[in-house]
Amino acid sequence: MSEVRTILLNRSIADSIEEEAEELRQELKKRKIFLLNVMSSPGSGKTTTLIRLVNLLKDKYRIAIMEADIDSDVDAITVARETGVKSIQLHTGGMCHLDGSMTRQGLEALDGEYDFVILENIGNLVCPAEFDTGASMNMVILSVPEGSDKPLKYPLMFEKSDLVLINKIDTLEYFDFDYNIVENFIFNRNKNAVIFKISAKNGTGVEEVSKHLSSLIDKWRS
Amino acid sequence: MHELGIAFHIISEVDKIAEENNGVEVKSVTLEIGEVSTVVPKYLEDVWYWACEHKSTHLKNCKLNIVVTKAISFCNSCQKTYSTLEGKKCPNCGSEDTFLVEGNQTKIKSIEVV
Numbered sequence: 001m002s003e004v005r006t007i008l009l010n011r012s013i014a015d016s017i018e019e020e021a022e023e024l025r026q027e028l029k030k031r032k033i034f035l036l037n038v039m040s041s042p043g044s045g046k047t048t049t050l051i052r053l054v055n056l057l058k059d060k061y062r063i064a065i066m067e068a069d070i071d072s073d074v075d076a077i078t079v080a081r082e083t084g085v086k087s088i089q090l091h092t093g094g095m096c097h098l099d100g101s102m103t104r105q106g107l108e109a110l111d112g113e114y115d116f117v118i119l120e121n122i123g124n125l126v127c128p129a130e131f132d133t134g135a136s137m138n139m140v141i142l143s144v145p146e147g148s149d150k151p152l153k154y155p156l157m158f159e160k161s162d163l164v165l166i167n168k169i170d171t172l173e174y175f176d177f178d179y180n181i182v183e184n185f186i187f188n189r190n191k192n193a194v195i196f197k198i199s200a201k202n203g204t205g206v207e208e209v210s211k212h213l214s215s216l217i218d219k220w221r222s
Numbered sequence: 223m224h225e226l227g228i229a230f231h232i233i234s235e236v237d238k239i240a241e242e243n244n245g246v247e248v249k250s251v252t253l254e255i256g257e258v259s260t261v262v263p264k265y266l267e268d269v270w271y272w273a274c275e276h277k278s279t280h281l282k283n284c285k286l287n288i289v290v291t292k293a294i295s296f297c298n299s300c301q302k303t304y305s306t307l308e309g310k311k312c313p314n315c316g317s318e319d320t321f322l323v324e325g326n327q328t329k330i331k332s333i334e335v336v
Binding site for chain 1: 224226227228231232234235239243249260327328329330331332333334335336
């Protein structure tokens with residue numbers, strides 16, 4: 001009869017998730033790959049925004065996209081069709097977020113040489129903010145119909161994101177969305193945040209975002 | 223489903239430890255979950271056996287024990303501690319200049335192996 005023995009560990013889950021993500025980030029830095037983690041609510045226009053950005057940047061960089069969803073491959077198909085860049089779908093099997101190890105699996109599945117990889121995270125303003133994916137930068141998209149109060153209600157998301165896109169500004173006249181208020185809320189959470197106003201639908205402001213991203217990518221890869 | 227990811231993570235950590243210990247069978251895992259961590263113990267228990275069955279090598283039929291630890295905040299104004307569940311405002315002096323000392327952690331405390 002074998003004996004039961006106890007092994008004391010006292011290991012923090014958050015620390016080990018962070019370590020795994022940090023390891024991936026350093027590895028990507030060495031391989032000169034800029035990984036952008038894109039987060040937002042469902043329906044904020046992530047896919048449409050990314051298609052615009054990729055089309056502006058694809059001649060300069062070798063780009064690939066990882067689309068994370070609980071199910072379906074509709075996003076990966078759309079992105080591949082509209083941009084022509086390599087696009088894969090990651091299924092989380094019911095999970096609400098991605099972490100470093102899942103991101104690593106996605107990167108391995110991409111199979112190829114890339115300068116700029118975009119991770120379109122699960123549409124959710126809560127959980128994705130709590131798990132470091134190992135990305136070089138976090139970007140959040142907030143759309144006008146969602147309202148100006150979102151940085152108050154989902155503070156961690158706006159603390160963790162250094163790049164904020166306010167999307168659907170072409171619909172401003174139909175909603176009670178106050179840009180000055182939202183800007184204040186965002187800076188209260190993250191004074192280093194860089195904010196852009198865009199309309200992914202008609203293309204307003206997207207070129208400025210692509211230029212900003214381009215300088216971030218060049219800096220990361222230098 | 224937040225807890226499923228956490229469960230997978232714990233399982234892979236524990237599997238690694240089991241490997242380091244000559245591939246022992248893990249009989250139980252004891253976690254310490256802070257009162258204000260984002261992990262809901264009940265949900266973690268719900269996914270535990272399924273996750274062990276599907277994602278582990280050394281944790282088949284492994285029992286999960288959860289110890290919930292108190293969350294404590296400290297008030298900078300009156301220099302006293304209080305239960306974080308009381309809120310951001312210090313119940314002793316009413317100041318909002320308070321911060322969390324402990325209670326948002328999820329830890330693997332120990333495991334039992336054969």
